[in-house]
Amino acid sequence: MITVLVTGAGGGVGQGIIKSLRLISDPPLRILGADMSALSAGLYACDKAFLVEGCRSPGYLDSLARIFQAESVDYYFPGTDIELALCAENRDRIAEQFGTKVVVNSPETVRIADDKGLTSAFLANNGLPYPRTWPMAEALEMDDLIYPVIAKPAVGFRSIGVERVNSRDELANYPGDPAATIVQELIGDDAREFTCTIVGAKGSLSPVLALRRVLRSGDTYRAIPERNPVIEDYVTAIARKLDVEGACNFQLRLGDDGVPKVFEINARFSGTTPFCAQLGFNPVEFYLKTDRGLAYEPEIAWDSMVLRYWSELVVPRSMTDTLDQAGQSEPQIPAQFSLYGGTS
Numbered sequence: 001m002i003t004v005l006v007t008g009a010g011g012g013v014g015q016g017i018i019k020s021l022r023l024i025s026d027p028p029l030r031i032l033g034a035d036m037s038a039l040s041a042g043l044y045a046c047d048k049a050f051l052v053e054g055c056r057s058p059g060y061l062d063s064l065a066r067i068f069q070a071e072s073v074d075y076y077f078p079g080t081d082i083e084l085a086l087c088a089e090n091r092d093r094i095a096e097q098f099g100t101k102v103v104v105n106s107p108e109t110v111r112i113a114d115d116k117g118l119t120s121a122f123l124a125n126n127g128l129p130y131p132r133t134w135p136m137a138e139a140l141e142m143d144d145l146i147y148p149v150i151a152k153p154a155v156g157f158r159s160i161g162v163e164r165v166n167s168r169d170e171l172a173n174y175p176g177d178p179a180a181t182i183v184q185e186l187i188g189d190d191a192r193e194f195t196c197t198i199v200g201a202k203g204s205l206s207p208v209l210a211l212r213r214v215l216r217s218g219d220t221y222r223a224i225p226e227r228n229p230v231i232e233d234y235v236t237a238i239a240r241k242l243d244v245e246g247a248c249n250f251q252l253r254l255g256d257d258g259v260p261k262v263f264e265i266n267a268r269f270s271g272t273t274p275f276c277a278q279l280g281f282n283p284v285e286f287y288l289k290t291d292r293g294l295a296y297e298p299e300i301a302w303d304s305m306v307l308r309y310w311s312e313l314v315v316p317r318s319m320t321d322t323l324d325q326a327g328q329s330e331p332q333i334p335a336q337f338s339l340y341g342g343t344s
Contacts, residue, residue, distance in 0.1 A: 001028050002288070005067060005076045005100075007052065007083060009033040010040030012219065012271040014079025018045050019274040020284040027288070032071060034064075038323040041313050049323055055082045061090060068098035075288065076102045077269065081157055084110045084268055103246040103287060105267040112242065113267035117154045117182050123262060126241050129234065131261045132185040139183035140172060150184045150263075151176070159218030187261050188253040194228075194260075195220055195251050196235045197276050199283045200244035201290035207298060208232040209281045211272060211306075221308040223275050225300055234260045247273070247283050275306040 004021060008014030014035070021031050022045065033046030036054050043049035048071070052063040067073060076094070078087045088110045091102035104110070112122045116133070123130035139145055151174045152162040164186065165171045174181060195213045199206040210231045211223040235250050242248065242265075249270035252262040273283050281298035289296040 001030050002074050003030045003032065003071055005032040005034060005073045006079050007034045008079025009035040009042030009046065010037055011080055013269060015042040016271055016273040017077050017079055017269050017284055018042050020277040020282050023277050023282055024285045024288070032067065032073065034067065038320045043323065044313060044315050044319065051323060055080065055086060065098065068094065068100045073098070073100045076100050078102070078104055081268070085114070105245050105248065106243065109242045109244065110267045113265035115154050116152065116264060119262070119265050123238070128238060129259050129261045131187055131263050134183045136178040136181040136183055140168065148186050150186055151181055153180055154182045155180070159215070184263060187255050187263065192254040194231060195223070195249060195270065195272050196231060197247060197249055197270060197272065197283055198235055198239045198244060199247045199286045200239060201287045204290055205236060205239055205244065206283070206286045207281070208235045209276050209279070209300065211275060220272050220275070222305065223272060224305040225279055225302055227302065230258065231260050238262065246287060278306060279304060
């Protein structure tokens, strides 16, 4: 029995990891969930649930350490962006002290991925196609900048603050902090946008699963798997340069010339992890099996597509009250519910 902890059980990434874990039958798993709030639905899809400090709290790592020690956690999957840098910096110490493997990329990989300006510079320095990128102040001084362009925070998430800008006047009136804003060339169109997943474990890289996607409010809500050797080779080359450990998500567009250009890297499992798992490539399963020396061969349902939908969960108030008061509990899902592809 392998014990796995997933934090961020109230968010899409954490819940996506939990959903994907629930699809794994071998090896047998014991799934622990953790979040700041007892009302996080993902907690009730786990075998045992915990409340933890927020990542910005001085007690965050201590609250995780109590779980690592008490539950003999084999693998820890951080489920939120805000945890990544801190977890990356402490992964070796956690492994040494508790025997828990933190499934996270290196601090340098996380740093490059978190900042979109650094991402473009990294691609350029490694001779890989990249979107031309400028600091806001520089873009405003350019007489030859071709509009429209994309303005967005250098560090951000879920498309918050991302705007298509059609003129210099619009760029000058962009509402974000100019010092924290970058400007990028506009690549292709919405129909040529992909989200791509690759996983690294024990020095091996998985195949790339490229999904042509449709967004709503910054999240992928429709996705179609597509074979594209150009995209697959490009993403694999970037992953090798980044020395990916765990999962990495690449968001890119194809230009008019058919050349892919990554405009965002998420150095973690993504919100589309359960999409991949349902289509026949489970990123979490690839990591766990490869790390343990077991074979895993994806079988992609190429003739399918994924449509995201909300799923409701009704739980007795006593369950959330117990968790809120005690800090941990063993959630009992009512028998009529089967959540996230698992059994109650």
